[in-house]
Amino acid sequence: SAVISQKPSRDICQRGTSLTIQCQVDSQVTMMFWYRQQPGQSLTLIATANQGSEATYESGFVIDKFPISRPNLTFSTLTVSNMSPEDSSIYLCSVEAVHESTEAFFGQGTRLTVV
């Protein structure tokens, strides 16, 4: 299993500013994933973060808006840049266990409100 500490748990930010979300895992993992969940919606994958290489972004998400760092096998950050009210969402990081096709583990999420 994996225990993920994600922070902050929530924040209220002014439009035009940036917020960096941190995700710390208690074990080494190859891939970390960042999701966005808008109110009442499903989870949408933003990007896959691999250690030692640039993140791979899904369609509709770009590095300038959501820069990701992955400095080691237990830590990653997601920055939401130049925020607008449309960025108000819950952001979750996730990892899979070492072996393939096992459950995904999630951080508790960051509830972001942009005003």
Add this chain to the structure above:
Amino acid sequence: QQPVQSPQAVILREGEDAVINCSSSKALYSVHWYRQKHGEAPVFLMILLKGGEQKGHDKISASFNEKKQQSSLYLTASQLSYSGTYFCGTEDGATNKLIFGTGTLLAVQP
């Protein structure tokens, strides 16, 4: 492409059964099922692997039809604790990315 779930929402009385379906337009490597309660992270229920058998625990089970690219989640004798939003997740075998379905809101009433 995001898997499509049906129904979108269902209301049950305690003790009733429900079936949630998940349909993908892509060939499936595996299917995950998660339940999410309001304000919480998704919680893992089970995984079905390609070529695997129907799985289940307690009164929740699931099936996986590879040819039809579909999976179904079966909840029997529902309990109040079953309330939440259920998501299927389809896994890309090459990238290990998990793409979540559209979700099904389940409400169990006394």
